[in-house]
Amino acid sequence: MNEEKNLRLTVASSPHVASPIDTQNLMRDVLIALVPAMVMGVVFFGPRALVATIISVVACEFFEWAYRKLMKKSCANKDLSAAVTGVLLAFVCAPTLPYWMLIIGDFFAIVVVKQLFGGLGQNFLNPALAGRAFLMLCYPVAMTTWIVPGIGADKWANVLGNTTTMAGADIVTGATPLSTDLMHSGLLPTLENFQAGLLPESITSPTTLLDVFVGNVGGCIGEISALALLLGGVYLIARGVIRARIPVAYIATVAVLTFIFPKGDADRLAWMLYQLFTGGLFLGAFFMATDYVTSPVTKKGEIIYGIGCGLLTVFIRYFGGYPEGVSYSILIMNCCVWLIDKVGKPNRYGVTKEMRAAEKAAKKAGKEG
């Protein structure tokens, strides 16, 4: 009894229980969801893809730690958000990109885009995509030097080797299925077009729909395999880490627009599928546009945002000078998030349509009076 009298009880505000899911859990799930895409990257581009990703993660975590140490802020490494940025930035870079350029991108993403604005939760742009945009400006050639993927070639040589003479993989400059000349002409890199000699000379082999779905195609490390990204995306949705609204609205918008307005004489369906499976659309839709910090929080807002991303992506691909539109469309929509959330504010509980209409009418009358 005496012991009980001396109880020291915690007095806190309700609720007194908490969900077991914390920030670290969420970020870990995102990392797990990115594993399939990583595997496909290694399968098609060799171990250099993995090495580049690891370097990027280490660099991001280091910059995060160093900046916060320097500014005498609490250490934030354990939330794993910097690791996610590291993986994502590596995933949107060409597999041949020299490591030092990648590290510069990491610095820009973590220090300039994220920490200077106050760290996790405060940045208004997606750090990985902003890092990519920065690298595109600084090193446009290196960022768009693609290699033709292949299985079984001597991939180890290029891990440390000079990236401009990468052994084992043919270097193709600026000719992925989404390269601007193909994009604007409406030609698809199908077997028929290839045999008919319609494709530009830089394209040395056809790329079928199956190739682009599985990822046997030139491109950035993590964006090539729509299949692997879809797997990861479904995992995130099933685990409740992300909600389906943004990716579904985004992908559906691109699908509808490209189906209605195919370029050239391309078959509608094939054209649409090529558009969906290439250019990192799935990576963008499932992993970038859903970035918590830079996406809307309201239900309506999420749908508006997804549609906006889809529209911009198609516009940039159709009319722009860049090979693909995913990263810029998401960055532009990032800037509109607060506005979108104001529009998307949920309807007040208990206020019916009639009450809202009456309120509007009263306001109008007040203004006129």
Added chain:
Amino acid sequence: MKQSFYGGVHPHDRKELARHKEIVPLSAAPKEVVIAMAMHVGAPCKPIVSVGDQVKVGQKIGEIAGLGAPIHASVSGTVKAVEPRPYVGGGKCMSVVIENDFQDTWGSELTPHPDYTKLTTNEIVEIVKEAGITGMGGAGFPTHVKISSGLGKVDTLILNGAECEPYITADHRLMLEQGEKVIGGVRILMQAFGLKSAVIGVEANKEDAIEHLKALVGGKNDVTVESLRTRYPQGAEKQLIQRITGREVPPGGLPAHVGCAVFNVGTAAAVYDAVVEGKPLTHRIVTVTGDAIKEPKNLRVPLGTSFQQIIDEGKGFKETPDRVLTGGPMMGIAQYTLDVTCIKGTNAVLCLTKKEAAPVVEEETCLRCARCVNVCPMHLTPVYMHLYAEKGMWKEAEALNVMDCIECGSCNYICPARIHLVQSFRVTKGELRALAAKEKAAKEAAKA
């Protein structure tokens, strides 16, 4: 018509600790009871006994002073003190301390009405008022006021047996063991409102209670028992109304505005006791549970019993509790001492171990994950409300309808950054109320 509410969370319900434990009386009557004069929403009662007075069980000892319900002695004996004592709602509250003489001398002024069908609405309201009945679910709104203010407006009578708070099993056991009182009580309430039907909503995790109540209603079919999805806060008044009728209570409004009246199943049983058996509200069922308790139990305790004694009935602590709550883990109030006593709305004494309780950690930064928005059953945007609240921008928070917050704790529970959202909104609401009072006073001063 039927519509489940938006959002909500599903914490582990932990009801297995006490769900099969029959309701038992205290093994030894309390030596003294400390009866707080604030057992309801509204103004505290005025004590009408003084030190040295002899009181009997059921004798009125606190009289209404404004909105409220009278308070009765729960044991017979001598009034030892009338003074402020530690109170479950926080701080101290004027209380009547009665030393038990263990005689259980009965002294109620109520008369039993075994045939309640002859009673008029006014007579029922009067009995309910005199019996001191308040909402037994926790909030404690005086029941007679709820009935009389809803007369003529209410077309749907709902009984709340959802018991959506984790751990608590008091209502569950009540429905199982005293189901006939619940059904009898709801029929009395139907008669008071002049209604021919009523609905009892019970969460699907209490299948046995649903079956039992259905069997008790029998062929009469005037009372429907609905099985509700097990999802917190299913038992919140507004969410329950939405689920049963599809209607949403307007902001700042009462259930009566959408033609509903909601009573807890415990309240219905208390109404039955008062009307049919002539017993005022002097006892209630309390679940003593939590991993820190050796033997979780459902107890029938006299009002004013100390938490210490209730915990001793559960054979004391198995390990040192991190916190002791009155009510459930989602909305319950943490206590700093076990000297506080049971009031009419005390449905549980919950003793959480360090492992079960939410860790007391520093808030991390919000990453705008929107989980709070997605679970809010009131369609609010806690993430933005909190941003304003943190900066003291009360008016901006008000524009986001922070006043609609029912403090259910869903957003706080789900937050991966462990941000104390509910606390923040309580502060905001308090500040806004103070602001409104100030503005009102200024306006009145200007008029004068």
